Amino acid sequence: MRLDLERVRLARNQIDPVFLDTPQYECEPLGQVLGCRVVLKVETLNPVRSFKGRGTETVLTRLLDGGGARSVVCASAGNLGQALAYGGRARGVGVTVVASARANPLKVERMRALGADVVLVDGEIEEALDTAARIAARTGARLVEDSRDVGTCEGAATIGLELAELPGALDAVLVSLGAGALASGVGFALKSLRPGVPVVCVQPEQAPAMTLALRAGAPVEVGVPRTIADGVAGRYVIPEVLADLSAVVDDAVLVAEDSIVAAMRLLHEHAGLVVEPAGALGVAAVLEDRARFEGTTVGTVLCGSNVAPADVDRWVHAPRPTAGWSH
Amino acid sequence: MRLDLERVRLARNQIDPVFLDTPQYECEPLGQVLGCRVVLKVETLNPVRSFKGRGTETVLTRLLDGGGARSVVCASAGNLGQALAYGGRARGVGVTVVASARANPLKVERMRALGADVVLVDGEIEEALDTAARIAARTGARLVEDSRDVGTCEGAATIGLELAELPGALDAVLVSLGAGALASGVGFALKSLRPGVPVVCVQPEQAPAMTLALRAGAPVEVGVPRTIADGVAGRYVIPEVLADLSAVVDDAVLVAEDSIVAAMRLLHEHAGLVVEPAGALGVAAVLEDRARFEGTTVGTVLCGSNVAPADVDRWVHAPRPTAGWSH
Numbered sequence: 001m002r003l004d005l006e007r008v009r010l011a012r013n014q015i016d017p018v019f020l021d022t023p024q025y026e027c028e029p030l031g032q033v034l035g036c037r038v039v040l041k042v043e044t045l046n047p048v049r050s051f052k053g054r055g056t057e058t059v060l061t062r063l064l065d066g067g068g069a070r071s072v073v074c075a076s077a078g079n080l081g082q083a084l085a086y087g088g089r090a091r092g093v094g095v096t097v098v099a100s101a102r103a104n105p106l107k108v109e110r111m112r113a114l115g116a117d118v119v120l121v122d123g124e125i126e127e128a129l130d131t132a133a134r135i136a137a138r139t140g141a142r143l144v145e146d147s148r149d150v151g152t153c154e155g156a157a158t159i160g161l162e163l164a165e166l167p168g169a170l171d172a173v174l175v176s177l178g179a180g181a182l183a184s185g186v187g188f189a190l191k192s193l194r195p196g197v198p199v200v201c202v203q204p205e206q207a208p209a210m211t212l213a214l215r216a217g218a219p220v221e222v223g224v225p226r227t228i229a230d231g232v233a234g235r236y237v238i239p240e241v242l243a244d245l246s247a248v249v250d251d252a253v254l255v256a257e258d259s260i261v262a263a264m265r266l267l268h269e270h271a272g273l274v275v276e277p278a279g280a281l282g283v284a285a286v287l288e289d290r291a292r293f294e295g296t297t298v299g300t301v302l303c304g305s306n307v308a309p310a311d312v313d314r315w316v317h318a319p320r321p322t323a324g325w326s327h
Numbered sequence: 328m329r330l331d332l333e334r335v336r337l338a339r340n341q342i343d344p345v346f347l348d349t350p351q352y353e354c355e356p357l358g359q360v361l362g363c364r365v366v367l368k369v370e371t372l373n374p375v376r377s378f379k380g381r382g383t384e385t386v387l388t389r390l391l392d393g394g395g396a397r398s399v400v401c402a403s404a405g406n407l408g409q410a411l412a413y414g415g416r417a418r419g420v421g422v423t424v425v426a427s428a429r430a431n432p433l434k435v436e437r438m439r440a441l442g443a444d445v446v447l448v449d450g451e452i453e454e455a456l457d458t459a460a461r462i463a464a465r466t467g468a469r470l471v472e473d474s475r476d477v478g479t480c481e482g483a484a485t486i487g488l489e490l491a492e493l494p495g496a497l498d499a500v501l502v503s504l505g506a507g508a509l510a511s512g513v514g515f516a517l518k519s520l521r522p523g524v525p526v527v528c529v530q531p532e533q534a535p536a537m538t539l540a541l542r543a544g545a546p547v548e549v550g551v552p553r554t555i556a557d558g559v560a561g562r563y564v565i566p567e568v569l570a571d572l573s574a575v576v577d578d579a580v581l582v583a584e585d586s587i588v589a590a591m592r593l594l595h596e597h598a599g600l601v602v603e604p605a606g607a608l609g610v611a612a613v614l615e616d617r618a619r620f621e622g623t624t625v626g627t628v629l630c631g632s633n634v635a636p637a638d639v640d641r642w643v644h645a646p647r648p649t650a651g652w653s654h
Contacts, residue, residue, distance in 0.1 A: 047353060
């Protein structure tokens with residue numbers, strides 16, 4: 001286990017407070033639909049609309065405290081890049097983000113607006129990572145790698161510190177699973193502070209790399225991800241992250257694309273929130289196995305909200321049968 | 328001035344923490360559209376989807392600490408009633424809410440779901456208030472009256488305590504104006520702690536009672552409100568609230584219905600939030616007078632999010648010209 005509770009606690013002082021102490025509350029109307037009590041942990045109301053700021057702030061503060069490089073580079077599907085750009089701009093650190101040419105254009109636009117130098121490459125996130133590593137080697141910039149860099153996991157773990165302070169029982173916490181920083185961070189904090197709370201990872205069926213690796217105990221060959229949940233669409237498993245995850249996670253489940261869209265719609269209707277597909281995975285998991293969660297109390301982290309408007313129209317908005325109301 | 332800063336500070340300990348320390352952050356994409364820096368104060372991510380819990384929690388805690396009645400009654404367009412129902416349920420206090428038969432059905436449904444006894448009456452909020460007063464007289468229940476009850480103002484003022492701690496300059500704070508609890512509370516806290524920050528109230532043109540009263544220095548006869556912003560649609564002015572407001576407010580502006588809808592759409596697109604019409608008034612004010620706010624930093628309180636799904640479809644969703652994105 002690479003994560004350390006004392007460092008996680010210190011991370012709270014390394015992170016811009018705008019990312020901390022996010023809303024966490026029971027959303028009763030959503031629970032009525034799902035047949036269980038649902039506690040939402042909302043990570044979308046901040047300058048980058050995702051939880052990633054917790055990790056990048058941790059990494060950047062540690063880098064500068066250690067007298068490290070004044071420039072950083074990362075590969076990103078969009079959210080890590082936005083968060084790194086935000087933190088770099090505030091600290092005078094140059095930020096280069098390498099993304100797939102097929103990345104979500106809203107996220108690419110936001111990275112640029114935050115001052116990042118964005119390099120687009122053919123291929124998926126893994127090809128972007130290769131390019132980022134080459135840029136780091138050539139320029140001396142520090143490579144920030146999601147999940148492999150323990151600071152990204154320990155920053156995300158501060159979400160778990162906050163969840164651990166929730167009053168009342170929690171029968172499960174559902175966490176979106178991509179490369180593993182969020183899930184291993186939240187899982188580690190919960191196992192440290194509330195060890196009786198099961199931690200369940202949720203990944204799209206169409207991007208199952210880490211889930212299959214958890215089940216097999218080792219990385220498994222999978223195809224190119226084909227999910228709308230771009231925030232968790234990785235193909236390769238980092239062995240150190242797999243080891244961390246295995247130690248703190250109780251279960252990992254896969255969900256279908258239709259369930260992700262249905263979950264996005266429910267969160268929009270009952271919480272008034274746009275969430276991106278990767279942020280709706282926990283609710284999708286309940287939708288797919290209502291019997292398992294019936295009558296229990298589950299928490300879930302709404303980890304991002306970066307959806308292009310046209311995709312919101314397509315996924316969230318659909319004709320409704322009821323008439324409107326007006327005073 | 329009825330509000331007291333020491334009591335406002337104490338109110339922070341009288342309010343369920345689920346309503347406190349809400350997100351406040353600069354939403355840069357929205358600012359780019361509006362031509363100024365916009366700091367959002369988000370009061371919609373809690374169990375009642377509005378700021379009203381701050382006031383009702385304050386009132387209920389004081390009532391019980393003082394050995395008062397074990398039942399309460401209020402008139403409400405929906406948000407006060409939900410908040411009172413939530414707080415009453417947690418404390419074993421019986422709650423009756425009187426609402427107009429034309430009230431937002433989503434809000435009525437939520438009040439009932441939270442355990443309130445809901446009485447619907449013909450007419451507007453003022454007729455509901457008459458009925459609530461009669462119920463109080465007959466049953467001994469404590470009448471909780473929005474804005475007239477200083478606890479509702481001092482609870483709302485805790486938003487101002489939090490805004491006052493924002494780093495950086497604020498050139499104006501824009502606050503939705505209805506009966507006045509929110510505006511007088513936020514205005515009072517800001518005038519106490521950051522007296523240089525102008526406080527600007529925003530009310531719909533179609534429900535201008537308090538704004539016209541502020542300008543005239545006394546209540547003015549107005550017609551029946553005809554606004555989609557049901558949360559601020561009052562007709563009559565409470566003289567004590569007018570006096571408080573006059574002491575802490577720098578300006579009050581009116582906005583058109585079209586601007587309210589446009590503001591709701593912008594907040595949905597750029598912050599990923601459903602806000603109800605009353606919560607979008609500050610952004611609507613910037614839309615109506617861009618020159619006034621150009622290049623400045625404005626804060627605004629997104630005070631509620633209770634919109635029926637069919638109304639979200641009607642007001643927020645509309646065809647967009649751009650194509651969707653998918654991985």
